[in-house]
Amino acid sequence: MASAISISGNALSSRSLPLKEFRAAQIGPVVQVSAGRRSRRWAVRAVEPTRMAPAAATAEPPVAEADYEKLAAELERASPLEIMDRALDMFGDGIAIAFRVGAEDVALIEYAKLTGRPFRVFSLDTGRLNPETYKFFDTVEKRYDIHIEYMFPEADEVQALVRSKGLFSFYEDGHQECCRVRKVRPLRKALRGLKAWITGQRKDQSPGTRAHIPIVQVDPSFEGVGGGPGSLIKWNPVANVDGKDVWNFLRTMDVPVNSLHSQGYVSIGCEPCTRPVLPGQHEREGRWWWEDAKAKECGLHKGNISQEAQKAGVNGNGTTSINSVNGTHDIFESQAIVNLSRPGIENLLKLENRKEAWLVVLYAPWCRFCQAMESSYIELAEKLSGSGIKVGKFQADGDRKPFAQQELQLGSFPTILFFPKHASRPIKYPSEKRDADSLLEFISFLQ
CATH class of the missing domain: 3.40.50.620 (HUPs)
Incomplete structure (x- = not known):
């Protein structure tokens, strides 16, 4: 292994920099390191110790x-x-x-x-x-x-x-x-x-x-x-x-x-x-x-x-997972999450005395905020498995969107609804914190 590398640029004239000094180098004026046939900017930038500015002055x-x-x-x-x-x-x-x-x-x-x-x-x-x-x-x-x-x-x-x-x-x-x-x-x-x-x-x-x-x-x-x-x-x-x-x-x-x-x-x-x-x-x-x-x-x-x-x-x-609504890749895929159809969520809306409470996410597979909460929602569903609270999902984009806006309080994706046992209307989750613990806390206040 070479004990020195060649550095050239405006700050330093062409010369060999000992490896020990190279390791201690801090960021400064742009220099280039030769890497084979081409010159790459990625490897390092350096200044001589006497030219280093205090960190506070450059912050x-x-x-x-x-x-x-x-x-x-x-x-x-x-x-x-x-x-x-x-x-x-x-x-x-x-x-x-x-x-x-x-x-x-x-x-x-x-x-x-x-x-x-x-x-x-x-x-x-x-x-x-x-x-x-x-x-x-x-x-x-x-x-x-x-x-x-x-x-x-x-x-x-x-x-x-x-x-x-x-x-x-x-x-x-x-x-x-x-x-x-x-x-x-x-x-x-x-x-x-x-x-x-x-x-x-x-x-x-x-x-x-x-x-x-x-x-x-x-x-x-x-x-x-x-x-x-x-x-x-x-x-x-x-x-x-x-x-x-x-x-x-x-x-x-x-x-x-x-x-x-x-x-x-x-x-x-x-x-x-x-x-x-x-x-x-x-x-x-x-x-x-x-x-x-x-x-x-x-x-x-x-x-x-x-x-x-x-x-x-x-x-x-x-692997692939195709959504039956519009043929796109689906999300929130878990055995602990019920995939609700349009008739399914309509029936859920009609029930005034439900046997079990439900938590349902209204989502669009292409929505990056829905994608970001996928792991948390699956984690929540698995934690609630067997607890008496069902966890579901309803894809609410496309031709389902007007229905979701009118009947399910959809404002933007994702919208999360809690259907209590003894209430006719679902309760909309108000926060942008969509981790499992925050959602569990929301549910605990409404049971």
């Missing part, structure tokens, strides 16, 4: 929510180091790096260290990771002198899943349910304590779901502190970086990596669902290899799936 006020699209465009050609510095500067202790033990994730930690700013790291321990991954956690903590904030699935939920379906049900009915219990719900809890999070997503990782991810965005799937749409910001500093360039950066900086990479693993997840890829295979083909290689998301980044892909019937499980 900028947080960008308003409405400006995130503008900010994404502004940072489209920025280096990951500049993007990382901007994210940490804007959100401070309210932002954390999601460490999923792959090459991109440890690169994020290295970039965070190079900014010189304090940073937080969290990771999801599903209970089914490879031994090499657990060893890598320890290596990273010691290398960067940090304590990773581990999140775990709820023991009773894992127990219920395994007892009812066994240890390997995902090979038969897809990985979505297991991932929801072991990954999505723990992540949802972690993100509720944050204002923003940082991921290692790259555009070239998954041809069907990540080709258009922005540098920064209002998270389309999860909620942060305060709850409601727009309460969480998602940063993707290496979105525009090729996989090989990530590896060039790691080798140059002598960054430790998961030992599974040397065994042919490129994208690393849980042990039963991950295997090495063969030469010529795409890196995501090693994940959930029994499913469609073009649409592989566990639910952590479900918002990547475009409306066009959803209308084509592709979901985060790599």
Whole structure:
């Protein structure tokens, strides 16, 4: 490994910068790093120590929510180091790096260290990771002198899943349910304590779901502190970086990596669902290899799936689910949720003394706010199973919309209604907080 790298630009004349100084470099005037035949801006920006300005003098006020699209465009050609510095500067202790033990994730930690700013790291321990991954956690903590904030699935939920379906049900009915219990719900809890999070997503990782991810965005799937749409910001500093360039950066900086990479693993997840890829295979083909290689998301980044892909019937499980109303991809798919037809919800409206109370969401499959609450609503339905409260869904777009507006108080999607046992009219949920706990609290006041 070379002990120095060549840096050129206005700030520094062409010369070799010792690796020790390179590691300590902070963001400054634009410089370029030579990477093979072409020059890339992504790898690093540097200034000499004597030219560094105090952090307080360069700090900028947080960008308003409405400006995130503008900010994404502004940072489209920025280096990951500049993007990382901007994210940490804007959100401070309210932002954390999601460490999923792959090459991109440890690169994020290295970039965070190079900014010189304090940073937080969290990771999801599903209970089914490879031994090499657990060893890598320890290596990273010691290398960067940090304590990773581990999140775990709820023991009773894992127990219920395994007892009812066994240890390997995902090979038969897809990985979505297991991932929801072991990954999505723990992540949802972690993100509720944050204002923003940082991921290692790259555009070239998954041809069907990540080709258009922005540098920064209002998270389309999860909620942060305060709850409601727009309460969480998602940063993707290496979105525009090729996989090989990530590896060039790691080798140059002598960054430790998961030992599974040397065994042919490129994208690393849980042990039963991950295997090495063969030469010529795409890196995501090693994940959930029994499913469609073009649409592989566990639910952590479900918002990547475009409306066009959803209308084509592709979901985060790599399978299809077609709605009978208009032929589009459906959502809120769970055995715990009753799919109400037009006559079904009309009958529910007519009943004045119901045997059971009902909670019903009026939704449109294409609505991003409906998509964002899908996991929470399924979680709620499973918690209420056997409680005497039925959970249902009614697709209220298209030719059903006028009926829903006139008879079901539909204002915008999603609209959530509670039908008590002894009341003729449903009660509309008034809040934009659509997590399972908030909905449970709403129900408890009305029983």
